[in-house]
Amino acid sequence: MKKYILKRLLLSIVILFFVTLIIYTLIRCLPTSYIENIARQKSMQPGSKSFEEWMEQLSAMYNLDTGILTGFFRWWGQMLRGNFGDSWVYTIPVTEEFNKTIWLSFVMGLITMFFEIIIAVPLGIISATKQYSKTDYTISVIALAGISLPTFFFASLLKLLFSVKLGWFDLFGLVGRNYEQLDSFGQFMDKAHHLVLPCVTLIVISIGGLMRYTRTNMLEVLNSDYIRTARAKGLSERKVVFHHAFRNTLIPLVTIIGGSLPGLFSGALITETLYAIPGIGYASYKAMVGGDIPFSMFYLTFLAILTLLGNLIADILYAVVDPRVRIS
Amino acid sequence: MSDEIRKDVQEAAETAEPAENKEPQYSLNDDRRVKVLSPGAMVAKRFFRNRIAMVGLVILIFMFAFSFIGGIISPYKQDQRFYRTDSLSKEYCSAIENKEFRYAQAPDQDFSSIIQAQMVLATQQGVTEFSFKGVDYVMEPVGDDFYIVKLANGTEIGLAFKNVFSESDPSFKADYEFLREALTADATGESSFTANGESYSLDENGIVMQGSREVGYISRYVVQPLMSDVFLTRDFKEQLLEALETGDNDFFFKDPDGVESEYKIEYNAASQKYTIKQSRESQVYDTYASPSKEHWLGTDRNGMDMLTRLMYGGRVSLIIGFIVEFIANFIGVIMGGISGYFGGWVDMLIMRIVDIFYCIPSTPILIILGAAMDAQMVDPTVRMVYLMLILGFLSWPGVARMIRGQILSLREQEFMVATEATGIKVSRRIFRHLVPNVIPLLIVSASMGIGGTIIMEATLSFLGLGVKFPFASWGNIINDVNNTFVLTNYWFIWIPAGVLLLGTVLAFNLVGDGLRDAFDPRMKR
Numbered sequence: 044m045k046k047y048i049l050k051r052l053l054l055s056i057v058i059l060f061f062v063t064l065i066i067y068t069l070i071r072c073l074p075t076s077y078i079e080n081i082a083r084q085k086s087m088q089p090g091s092k093s094f095e096e097w098m099e100q101l102s103a104m105y106n107l108d109t110g111i112l113t114g115f116f117r118w119w120g121q122m123l124r125g126n127f128g129d130s131w132v133y134t135i136p137v138t139e140e141f142n143k144t145i146w147l148s149f150v151m152g153l154i155t156m157f158f159e160i161i162i163a164v165p166l167g168i169i170s171a172t173k174q175y176s177k178t179d180y181t182i183s184v185i186a187l188a189g190i191s192l193p194t195f196f197f198a199s200l201l202k203l204l205f206s207v208k209l210g211w212f213d214l215f216g217l218v219g220r221n222y223e224q225l226d227s228f229g230q231f232m233d234k235a236h237h238l239v240l241p242c243v244t245l246i247v248i249s250i251g252g253l254m255r256y257t258r259t260n261m262l263e264v265l266n267s268d269y270i271r272t273a274r275a276k277g278l279s280e281r282k283v284v285f286h287h288a289f290r291n292t293l294i295p296l297v298t299i300i301g302g303s304l305p306g307l308f309s310g311a312l313i314t315e316t317l318y319a320i321p322g323i324g325y326a327s328y329k330a331m332v333g334g335d336i337p338f339s340m341f342y343l344t345f346l347a348i349l350t351l352l353g354n355l356i357a358d359i360l361y362a363v364v365d366p367r368v369r370i371s
Numbered sequence: 372m373s374d375e376i377r378k379d380v381q382e383a384a385e386t387a388e389p390a391e392n393k394e395p396q397y398s399l400n401d402d403r404r405v406k407v408l409s410p411g412a413m414v415a416k417r418f419f420r421n422r423i424a425m426v427g428l429v430i431l432i433f434m435f436a437f438s439f440i441g442g443i444i445s446p447y448k449q450d451q452r453f454y455r456t457d458s459l460s461k462e463y464c465s466a467i468e469n470k471e472f473r474y475a476q477a478p479d480q481d482f483s484s485i486i487q488a489q490m491v492l493a494t495q496q497g498v499t500e501f502s503f504k505g506v507d508y509v510m511e512p513v514g515d516d517f518y519i520v521k522l523a524n525g526t527e528i529g530l531a532f533k534n535v536f537s538e539s540d541p542s543f544k545a546d547y548e549f550l551r552e553a554l555t556a557d558a559t560g561e562s563s564f565t566a567n568g569e570s571y572s573l574d575e576n577g578i579v580m581q582g583s584r585e586v587g588y589i590s591r592y593v594v595q596p597l598m599s600d601v602f603l604t605r606d607f608k609e610q611l612l613e614a615l616e617t618g619d620n621d622f623f624f625k626d627p628d629g630v631e632s633e634y635k636i637e638y639n640a641a642s643q644k645y646t647i648k649q650s651r652e653s654q655v656y657d658t659y660a661s662p663s664k665e666h667w668l669g670t671d672r673n674g675m676d677m678l679t680r681l682m683y684g685g686r687v688s689l690i691i692g693f694i695v696e697f698i699a700n701f702i703g704v705i706m707g708g709i710s711g712y713f714g715g716w717v718d719m720l721i722m723r724i725v726d727i728f729y730c731i732p733s734t735p736i737l738i739i740l741g742a743a744m745d746a747q748m749v750d751p752t753v754r755m756v757y758l759m760l761i762l763g764f765l766s767w768p769g770v771a772r773m774i775r776g777q778i779l780s781l782r783e784q785e786f787m788v789a790t791e792a793t794g795i796k797v798s799r800r801i802f803r804h805l806v807p808n809v810i811p812l813l814i815v816s817a818s819m820g821i822g823g824t825i826i827m828e829a830t831l832s833f834l835g836l837g838v839k840f841p842f843a844s845w846g847n848i849i850n851d852v853n854n855t856f857v858l859t860n861y862w863f864i865w866i867p868a869g870v871l872l873l874g875t876v877l878a879f880n881l882v883g884d885g886l887r888d889a890f891d892p893r894m895k896r
Contacts, residue, residue: 191876196869
């Protein structure tokens with residue numbers, strides 16, 4: 044087991060190396076509009092150097108005057124020391140901006156995941172046990188509708204209904220107008236209040252996938268031989284479903300949920316942007332649109348690490364949870 | 372095979388009508404056979420029985436008809452702009468009614484303001500003679516509110532009048548004699564007069580002409596333009612003065628360019644001033660028009676027909692969905708097929724490449740590329756092609772992984788051993804025997820994948836980083852909702868596009884789901 048994990052970790056690092064190489068090459072090949080903008084602004088000033096001279100100086104300043112490969116290895120060297128450079132848009136170290144925004148995203152992810160599980164798993168199981176019934180069809184269609192809903196459209200609908208028509212929530216932002224006047228509990232409640240709509244959006248969008256996954260796996264289990272044996276023994280349906288079937292359905296569920304744990308940190312790029320919630324997703328969206336190379340590199344690498352970690356956790360959990368699986 | 376025949380015969384025997392009371396015939400003639408469905412027909416039958424999938428199929432057919440046929444039927448073009456005439460009312464000129472006497476002093480005479488005041492007193496008392504400081508004055512009435520003031524000895528010292536002469540031509544200076552003759556002519560209703568040896572004509576509205584040159588006008592009203600670039604023409608003044616005399620509130624006037632505008636006269640009692648407002652019909656883009664007979668879903672922010680834009684937007688969204696899915700599946704099948712069939716180091720290599728691509732976060736990459744293309748101002752058409760290529764290239768690893776898994780299990784089956792034993796070429800073995808067995812899975816994943824692609828494209832376009840104006844796409848139509856005013860007031864701008872988007876993606880998912888059930892009968896209990 045230890046050997047397996049070690050091997051996977053090493054492989055992950057190799058993959059990460061190539062992923063970052065591709066991302067770095069891609070970003071470096073793009074026009075660095077951020078630097079160009081600054082150079083243009085500076086050269087506009089009276090008595091200033093020409094645009095080309097500014098470009099040269101700024102490129103040197105931002106380490107963009109090297110070749111792509113040299114720059115990449117330099118970036119890796121810095122990264123291994125935990126130094127991701129300074130963000131251009133936020134003008135503070137990347138890790139500092141990351142620290143400021145990540146926890147909000149994490150909290151949002153946690154809330155979303157909690158509700159996602161307690162809603163999706165029971166519905167998926169009900170749907171599977173009553174296959175081809177009206178309940179099943181309804182749940183399946185709702186799940187598919189959830190998957191098919193474009194985030195931005197759903198968010199706009201929620202805003203129209205709850206913010207504009209009913210006036211229960213603000214359209215944008217994390218804090219209200221009188222946030223500074225509130226005591227600490229009031230501030231907490233204010234933030235929680237502003238997080239309701241984004242979380243609802245995330246939950247509704249993500250429920251469908253887990254629900255269908257639960258249903259498919261439950262159906263597979265219900266069709267297996269040991270369930271037939273359990274029924275043949277004359278066990279009550281209740282016992283069959285909850286004692287024999289559900290426990291076996293938990294194997295893939297635990298695996299996939301475990302695998303999505305790192306994803307809690309990835310932030311919801313689209314949703315956060317729509318509601319202007321200052322989480323890691325919104326911060327990186329602004330950075331990416333602004334051509335902030337250090338922050339974009341950091342965020343993309345971070346996401347790649349999360350994906351690799353998720354896969355690793357899922358595979359390990361699969362072996363741990365299911366005694367039938369043995370890693371060779 | 373023998374099993375199947377036996378079953379056929381049995382079923383034939385069972386269905387034979389007992390009334391004939393004959394020995395059941397055991398023959399294999401075609402007419403005696405019970406139809407056995409081919410696997411494809413079985414799948415189709417199962418699929419068409421699935422009601423939810425059928426709903427999805429109907430929605431899809433509707434969407435295709437709406438996007439591809441609708442665009443042809445629609446009387447409008449995708450980028451045709453509509454105008455509406457809007458009447459803009461602006462203050463054009465002002466007119467002040469002169470209620471006080473105005474005076475003109477004869478050359479070399481004394482007609483000072485004290486004498487003027489005495490004269491006003493005399494008019495109020497209704498007398499025509501007054502004296503001041505021992506000098507007697509005579510007021511000789513010429514017409515209404517027009518007096519020529521003389522000394523008792525007959526020497527003219529000045530004029531007092533209420534109808535004012537205003538110069539139209541700045542180079543013309545009205546001197547005393549001119550004023551006297553002009554005002555007299557005006558008061559007595561004559562149409563011509565001579566002053567300083569020049570002859571002038573005077574029309575009924577008080578416009579004074581020297582030959583064909585307009586020098587000024589005589590009126591109770593003083594008209595002044597309120598806008599700097601306005602020159603009040605003679606015709607206009609004539610009409611305005613006429614309207615003022617008759618007390619009309621509005622009149623129409625056709626300017627020399629032939630544009631007829633309506634002018635409204637407003638009287639401000641506080642300043643005792645008439646303000647003439649010109650309401651000109653001007654053409655503006657018919658933006659955010661509400662749904663009407665001509666535009667069933669109104670018009671968008673550029674004044675384009677919403678329904679037509681939705682149709683063309685559907686085209687873009689669907690075409691992008693299909694092309695992207697085609698690219699992804701094309702690369703995915705080849706890579707997955709090679710990887711699964713050959714195994715060994717080829718498999719190892721390809722799977723690591725897949726792993727690497729799997730780790731590249733696609734949404735951020737697309738946003739970065741979109742922003743970069745924004746900075747480069749890439750042509751919208753080229754941009755759309757790039758978008759398709761990038762989306763396709765980012766989503767092939769999933770397909771490759773799936774195909775590889777499927778081929779790995781198929782490779783071990785007997786029919787593949789048979790192809791190997793009969794010595795069929797490798798390429799034929801892969802593409803003739805393996806790939807067709809993968810196709811059901813591919814169709815299912817592709818139909819669900821198209822839905823995902825359409826959402827992805829719409830999201831990018833919504834953020835302004837995907838399909839760009841002048842092309843319509845459902846995403847960039849909804850983009851308008853970023854404007855809170857549109858979100859609040861113009862439901863018809865964004866709700867229809869969202870519903871179409873949701874419907875299409877849902878339909879693709881429903882059909883994909885139905886196809887999976889149809890292809891995989893094991894899921895039935």
